[in-house]
Amino acid sequence: MRLLREIRDKLNEPGTPAAAKAKLALPLIPGILAYEVELDTENTLRKVLQPIKRLFRDPTQKK
Numbered sequence: 001m002r003l004l005r006e007i008r009d010k011l012n013e014p015g016t017p018a019a020a021k022a023k024l025a026l027p028l029i030p031g032i033l034a035y036e037v038e039l040d041t042e043n044t045l046r047k048v049l050q051p052i053k054r055l056f057r058d059p060t061q062k063k
Contacts, residue, residue, distance in 0.1 A: 022039045
């Protein structure tokens with residue numbers, strides 16, 4: 001229950017949306033050792049999609 005309350009409180013915090021971060025845990029030795037990685041998906045997607053958006057931009061628009 002404590003962990004669920006912590007998650008709820010974190011989701012209710014103002015600022016970065018909950019969907020903007022992804023936390024992955026890769027078990028190196030199951031049950032003993034895991035490698036945790038936190039990714040900022042919002043900025044990563046923005047960087048990836050920016051060149052694609054430029055391809056479909058109206059050529060008459062100025063930068």
